[in-house]
Amino acid sequence: MLAMRTLLMALPIAIFITPTWASEALAQKKNCLTCHAISKRGNVPAYRDIAAKYSGQVTPELVTRLARKVMKGGAGVWGVIPMPANPQVTQAEAETLVRWVLTQK
Numbered sequence: 033m034l035a036m037r038t039l040l041m042a043l044p045i046a047i048f049i050t051p052t053w054a055s056e057a058l059a060q061k062k063n064c065l066t067c068h069a070i071s072k073r074g075n076v077p078a079y080r081d082i083a084a085k086y087s088g089q090v091t092p093e094l095v096t097r098l099a100r101k102v103m104k105g106g107a108g109v110w111g112v113i114p115m116p117a118n119p120q121v122t123q124a125e126a127e128t129l130v131r132w133v134l135t136q137k
Contacts, residue, residue, distance in 0.1 A: 034080065039080075055128055055131075056132070058129060059129055059131075062118065062121050062125065070136055073123055075111075076110065076111075076115070078115055078136075079133045079136040080136045082133050083133060083134050083135065083137065089116065090134050095130050097121070098126075098133075098134075099126035099129075100122060101115065102121055102126040102129060102130060103118055103119065103121050103123070103126050104117050105117035105118070
């Protein structure tokens with residue numbers, strides 16, 4: 033009975049915590065890693081550069097705003113190469129990816 037109670041208490045926490053490997057796998061699945069790298073900047077920013085830019089500013093509003101950019105694309109923030117829209121990425125997936133990107137150090 034104690035084990036079941038412990039499991040039920042841990043379940044809500046597990047839903048909100050995404051393991052690093054799961055988000056990296058999602059980034060691979062959604063083709064994010066075709067252009068972006070985790071630590072090495074090329075023609076587009078590395079995830080660590082993005083995390084550094086927004087360090088100390090992470091709020092639910094920022095996650096929502098950046099998730100929108102993941103889905104709809106954007107331009108001008110990181111140079112002249114635009115980020116294309118990614119209609120295959122859902123809002124929930126985009127938010128998961130953004131939260132993961134913002135943890136890269």
